[in-house]
Amino acid sequence: MKNRFFSGIVAAVLGLVILLVPLCIFPTCTKMIETASGGTVPMKCFWSGRAEIGVGLLILCGGVLLVIFKSTLIRLGISMMAALTGVLGILVPIVLIGGCKMDTMPCRMTTFPALIVLCVLVVAFSSGNAIYLWRQNKKIQEKTNG
Amino acid sequence: MDNKPLTTVNLSVKNLKRNPFRTAGLIFLVSLFAFTLFGGTVLSKSLENGMNNLSKRMGADILAVPYGYEADIQSALLRGEPSTFYFDAGITEKVKGVEGVKDVSPQLYIATLNAGCCAYPLQLIGFEPKTDFIIQPWLTNSLDHLLGDGEIVVGNSINAEAGQKLKFFDRTFLVVARLDKTGMGFDTSVFMNLSTANQVARDSERLKAHPVAENENLISSVMIKIENGYDVKDVANNILQAYAKESVHVVVTKNMLSDISGNLRGLTAYIYILAGVLWVLAVSVLLVVFSVTLNGRKREFGIFRTLGAPRNKLVKLILCESSLISLFGTVAGIVAAALVVFPFSTYIASLVGLPYLQPSYATVFVVAAMSFLLSFLAGPLASAYFAIKIGGFEIYTVMRENE
Incomplete structure (x- = not known):
């Protein structure tokens, strides 16, 4: 019971902070790039921020589900998915989409480091919770088998 | 049923788990010190490194600029x-x-x-x-x-x-x-x-x-x-x-560098003073907490002695508990500082507004090892006196004390 609430709330808070980082805590670069036709498009980091909002939302939902579901196996599955979502959150700014080319741009200076640190915490916490639940499940099975 | 043997470590872990809030509080205190010491030292070393690099590579003696x-x-x-x-x-x-x-x-x-x-x-x-x-x-x-x-x-x-x-x-x-x-x-x-x-x-x-x-x-x-x-x-x-x-004015680079190193010395001194104050605070709080809790646990130690635990087992038990608190606190503090100082180095550099160059991996390792040692010592140092004192009590006196 205690683990259910604790793990769910921690995951949900981490997800919420990931969601809020590109929105208001450390926003991505706001300036636009001028295209040859005279129009303007957002920079790459803007789209990385958008993707991270989705990642944060998924982790937040995972946290809520961890509180709702009582079954150890379901919570184990949710924790594993949250850990993998955390990995996705790390890959978005580094490999999958990326950001600006200069280290001193707001996205490279604050947004991405904050997101990477938070996603590392999600991966570490969710993996730890998954291992804990897996051991719990093993104990329950041993008890039922006699 | 938990079938773990009653080793010193297992007993210490159980004791710490029995008071989760007290344990978490003490771990937090040690981690705060480890965080300040490691993070602050890496910060001051980075500034020192940036300053050295600047003075080494600043090829000009004088800069002529418009007034x-x-x-x-x-x-x-x-x-x-x-x-x-x-x-x-x-x-x-x-x-x-x-x-x-x-x-x-x-x-x-x-x-x-x-x-x-x-x-x-x-x-x-x-x-x-x-x-x-x-x-x-x-x-x-x-x-x-x-x-x-x-x-x-x-x-x-x-x-x-x-x-x-x-x-x-x-x-x-x-x-x-x-x-x-x-x-x-x-x-x-x-x-x-x-x-x-x-x-x-x-x-x-x-x-x-x-x-x-x-x-x-x-x-x-x-x-x-x-x-x-x-x-x-x-x-x-x-x-x-x-x-x-x-309208030509001159900037003597040596003066410019000495101004910066003056600022740097001030900042480094603040960091070390803060770390020193936190270390004294951590040891003092641990000392008070251990003195209060260990006095309250005299009867428990008396029972251990009655059940056949030798004096040195009690000393080991107390030292092990404090060492575990120190260990968890130190690791948490150093990891937390690393998660702030390294990924946000460019941001820190822009906030400080001084030349900032992160030290080599070897220097970071040495700083981490020194921070670990100093921070880890806080727990055992604070509990050593009480551990020896408890180990020296007579079983009869201890058991009758609270009656």
């Missing part, structure tokens, strides 16, 4: 803040004629409005490759030719490699080299020869009037190296006396 722009040249050099200030290019030759001056090299600063790599202003620095003794010694890959028209060298924080092309004011430039990490403003600057810089100024005219586009005979500063045997102050005074009327 009133002494602070701007420091911002441009230290933080790469885009600056635009100009005086007549003829000053270069005039300064060269002053007694005691060995080499001179002009530089021209142009701030971009936006660039292909980034939509933020960037400092473009034009220099004379033939006379330059400031920029070229910092190149990561040596150039086999003097920097030509249309070619640029980028600072280390600009993510472009040799062979790539960058666009400024709709003109494409070829990146031919990249500078080493300097920890100062040069990391975010782009370098080109003077004629290319003039071209960029003309290109920028379509967006905003630029003084260099109107008059090509302008430069921003002159880097000056003095002859051996001359006093830098005397040469600077000579330049001032001769050309102050032409």
